[in-house]
Amino acid sequence: MKFAVLGGTGLIGAQVVRNLNAAGYEALPHSKSTGVDIISGEGLDAAMAGADVVIDLTNSPTFDEAAPEFFRTSMGNLLAAARKAGAGHFVVLSIVGVDKVPELDYYRAKVLQEELLAAGPVPYSIVRATQFMEFIDSVLSWTADGDTVRLPATPIQPIAAADVAEAVTRIAEGAPLNGIHAIAGPEVFTLDELGRRTLSARGDNRRVVTDPTAGMFAAVQGDALTDPGAHLAPTRYADWLA
Secondary structure, three states: OEEEEEOOOOHHHHHHHHHHHHOOOEEEEEOHHHOOOOOOOOOHHHHHOOOOEEEEOOOOOOOOOOHHHHHHHHHHHHHHHHHHHOOOEEEEEEEOOHHHOOOOHHHHHHHHHHHHHHOOOOOEEEEEEOOEHHHHHHHHHHOEEOOEEEEOOOEEOOEOHHHHHHHHHHHHHOOOOOOEEEEEOOOOEEHHHHHHHHHHHOOOOOEEEEOOOOOHHHHOOOOOOOOOOOEEOOOOHHHHHO
16 A cells, blocks of 8 residues: 655654555655645645555644634645545544543644544544643643743643554554544543653753643643543553653
């Protein structure tokens, strides 16, 4: 099989491309750096040519109110190109709990992406993942101030990017689900607890202050970002930190 991997040079995409090629398939990475623009459509038809499977791992450049238009335009272009190429499977990476946090512009945008895919002309699979372990540093930076970091006690179930890439690879190899496959890390933490563990493991003396109003995840109610029914990935957070 031939795979066209949009966002194939990014954190997840590069690993998916490597996994698929190691398994004996032909997987080609596509991104702006390779001359493919999913908003203007430049290079898309050539990127999709001959592809049996399309994997979309691209992302909006912002998390604000501009995100829905990004996904509306990109999915329109990608689905049209995939149909033209005769692709039989379209895979998108999304987020566990994405439909439970309408307060967040970015989450509403990802729901729109899922809806456009499901209504589109190509058989599909949606892989929903919990928060990446690799993003914890960014989360800490959002509300860092001097020697303190403010974080809400939002429950999250962090997953390693390598485990996400493995799951995307596995789903892309198979038949279209025309539905959702959820994956999550093996442990649940509150975000403030995770911050403390991260700083301690790195010898960082900053103090985590629990603040229910701090950062993007303050808008999340309850355990929306965890999923007890998800397929559990093997990597534990302490092992990833080490």
